[in-house]
Amino acid sequence: MTTLGPSLVSSDGRFTDSFDVDAVKAEFPVLSELVHGKPLHYLDNAATTQKPRIVIDTLRTYYEEYNANIHRAVHTLSEKATERYEAGRGKVRTFLNAASVKEIIFTRNATEGVNLVAQTYGRKNFKPEDEILITAMEHHANIVPWQMLCEQTGAVLKVVPISDEGELDFDAFTQMLSTRTKFVSVTHMSNALGTVNPIEKMIELAHSYGAPILIDAAQSAYHKKLDVQALDCDFLVFSGHKLYGPTGIGVLYGKEEILRTMPPYQGGGDMILSVTFEKTIYNDLPYKFEAGTPHIAGVIGLGAAIDFLNDLGLERVERYEAELLAYGTEALKAVPGLTIIGTAPVKASILSFVMDGVHPHDVGTLLDQYGVAVRTGHHCAQPVMDRFCIPATTRASLACYNTKADIDALVFGLKKVAEVFG
């Protein structure tokens, strides 16, 4: 378990007093690095978050003390690795409040989760003219797998539009749903705009037409508490590396009764009960969808990241980040010629913007000189850029360890950008 000290785990209502961001930051070794001789201000969290010491130590301990393959041998190391791997699954179940560990499938990342559902559930169930509904603010990972599926099955992809503020057009969503809608796949939170979608209402509406719904929680899982039973979503995906965990590990949650009906995704070891050349019997859930040796260290490391987040308390993280976002939104007003892209009333942790006469790539290179790490480009959401008629944005994205000093460094760097290119 982490040792963050009592100041972080006290549960008094006065959040900002009790959230000791300096103590949180001290848990992340990389944040004390210098970049071009300047302190690192890491504001590219929507791409990937940094890793706390507990995650790094957990990975090292696994490799140094009990590295072994799982679900196979009877020797001590294998039993310990298996136990810790399945404990990781248990932590994910609790984290999402899933009904059973059978509903927690480990994937490489959120992207693979979407592809798995498209290629198993989708391929089995979709017919020509069936409609799949997504939104105009999706990441490419929640567009392309469905386009591929449409090519394979003749199903049709429908896209719910968004407003100039980057908010979902909820009326359009309501109107586009019909008995032809066979699946809905939406992001909980836009990686390019920060918009948070009203998924509770969307899930309810999709179900009223009998359509299952997948929630892409890649961006929200490390900012917001999720409860898949309360939400009643059919599928939900996220990536471990955005949740302060290792890269290469992701989670697909699926309702057990639906997962049971789905054919396997990949064939191989671990996903079978018995194999003969005449007939192979597939393994039970969740192993049916986990062919081959999985990312054992990744799962155990993800478990440590979840422990870390539980210690921090996601509700408190959410409130702290909301305060920081408000501070940042206000602070950016001091930068000449800057326009924020994505101003939906309900948004979180993302400041995406353009500057008059300056391309985001130049902004990014200049900011880097001041130790400020941001993302520049289309953020794997080219349709979002097209919607706003821009090629790219600069994006600063927040995590639990960011401070007002990070925002101040960003604003300082942006004023320099305006001077050089203005």
Added chain:
Amino acid sequence: MSEELRELYQEVILDHNKSPRNYRAIDDANCRATGKNPLCGDSVVVYAKVEDGIIQDISFQGLGCAISKSSASLMTTELKGKTIDEAHDIFNTFHDMVTGDPSVEADADQLGKMVVFAGVREYPARVKCASLAWHTIEAALRDQKDPVSTE
């Protein structure tokens, strides 16, 4: 700005970024190609009017960062009046420079004004910005129809 950054964003580059030369379409161009950088969504269209193997007129339009825009702009000023073979040689020299070893000094005699892009070698992520227009004109002169990609 730091010294290193000043190397990247030289005055010439900032000037061409602000006032790009030959930023227009050529209606009767006989060579034309579109270049895209899928990494950043940048896009450039280059036009050239070639007669008797000589580039009589050359221009560009598009969206891009200071490096890509100024590189395209300087390229048009550099290639106007050159033969296709000469343009090809300059492309190779330029390409070798921006992808070359930063510790080897760039040959200013051979590169002319384009030597201001030598600083790009220090920024691997920006090499594609500097070379996009050049790859695109290479394609245009070969009369390719497919969009060019730096990936």
